[in-house]
Amino acid sequence: MAGIYIHIPFCRKKCTYCDFHFSTTFQGYRGEMLLKMIEELENRAQEIQDPIESVYFGGGTPSLLTPDEIGNFLLAIRSQFSLSTDAEITLEVNPEDLILENLDAWWRLGFNRLSIGVQTMNDELLTWMNRNHRATDTRKGLDLLQQYAFSVSIDLIFGVPQQTEADLEELLALIDTYPIAHVSAYALTQEPQTLLHHRVKTGKEPQLNDEQQVAHYRLVEQALSTRGFEHYEVSNYAKPEKRAVHNGNYWKGKAYLGLGPGAHSFDGKRTRRWNVSNNAQYLKQQDWYEEETLSADNQWNELWLTGLRTQHGVTIERIDALGGFRVEEQRMLETLIKQDKIHLQHNGYCLAQDHWLAADGISMQLFRAG
Numbered sequence: 001m002a003g004i005y006i007h008i009p010f011c012r013k014k015c016t017y018c019d020f021h022f023s024t025t026f027q028g029y030r031g032e033m034l035l036k037m038i039e040e041l042e043n044r045a046q047e048i049q050d051p052i053e054s055v056y057f058g059g060g061t062p063s064l065l066t067p068d069e070i071g072n073f074l075l076a077i078r079s080q081f082s083l084s085t086d087a088e089i090t091l092e093v094n095p096e097d098l099i100l101e102n103l104d105a106w107w108r109l110g111f112n113r114l115s116i117g118v119q120t121m122n123d124e125l126l127t128w129m130n131r132n133h134r135a136t137d138t139r140k141g142l143d144l145l146q147q148y149a150f151s152v153s154i155d156l157i158f159g160v161p162q163q164t165e166a167d168l169e170e171l172l173a174l175i176d177t178y179p180i181a182h183v184s185a186y187a188l189t190q191e192p193q194t195l196l197h198h199r200v201k202t203g204k205e206p207q208l209n210d211e212q213q214v215a216h217y218r219l220v221e222q223a224l225s226t227r228g229f230e231h232y233e234v235s236n237y238a239k240p241e242k243r244a245v246h247n248g249n250y251w252k253g254k255a256y257l258g259l260g261p262g263a264h265s266f267d268g269k270r271t272r273r274w275n276v277s278n279n280a281q282y283l284k285q286q287d288w289y290e291e292e293t294l295s296a297d298n299q300w301n302e303l304w305l306t307g308l309r310t311q312h313g314v315t316i317e318r319i320d321a322l323g324g325f326r327v328e329e330q331r332m333l334e335t336l337i338k339q340d341k342i343h344l345q346h347n348g349y350c351l352a353q354d355h356w357l358a359a360d361g362i363s364m365q366l367f368r369a370g
């Protein structure tokens, strides 16, 4: 089984904290870009032979496309790939696009999952984030959504300096009113090249506060677990049977084809490919991607980096497939087990949940120098 990721590199505004690849001045070449991306899809279809179990439209802002524009991608996918009948087909949506006309069209096109960039229900924070929507757009959209059977996921951001615990509780209370099945909760980070980074560097914004971020993380975890959500990855929570198939497959090392500027692909074995993160260059180029073959050591490191972030951990089967532990790694693992940071469970090594926030640092202790 494999997945397809379509990266729509357009946004209406630039959010304060965002370092994804997109352009806000795309109207002049919008049609040309979408045609080029479909050409890429048709040219690269032979890279994936397995049935497709997930399709994910991300970005950027895929929900700003018209239903006809989105439909053209789905037509091309259905004609070029073997799409499983129960495939998860997700559209990333900004709340301002949750209008009846779109919802009808997305449902008819075959989407069965919407991932909504709610972020917060506090309008002052939305203004600070430079988001294009307001809390009322989210509420109206979620009201409309009750007429449809989409599986609904929401994104939220915590650890924003002026955000209070009451703000987070108000947002999480949406779950009591609406049938939200999945939550992705991300700590605000200060990435280079963002407006946030510039503001912090020039003293216009305070530094992010680690203690506040930890407190918010714990609050979200607690609030969601009391509402019946399973914390199955550091940043992801799901109601039973509602884990994200697409992202889950990234963590399991399955193959996916990423299309569009800035998209990444993986063949499920050792080859990673990535497209240029520049819209003008993407339109001009002849070659679709650059690629690298992962060394065995890189595969080992990735296994721990992704696996320890998830509830199922790193399976013994995948460890064995990479030749098993070396002596020094085995020693480090035993130390981490003695410290109650890692435990053996369900045929895999899992990080104890109270250490999930330190997952990246702990997995690095098991890295190979390469």
Ligand code: SF4
Binding pocket: 010, 011, 012, 013, 014, 015, 018, 019, 020, 022, 059, 060, 061, 094, 117
């Ligand atoms: S809408 Fe999403 S992708 Fe676009 S700038 Fe905002 S956070 Fe980034």
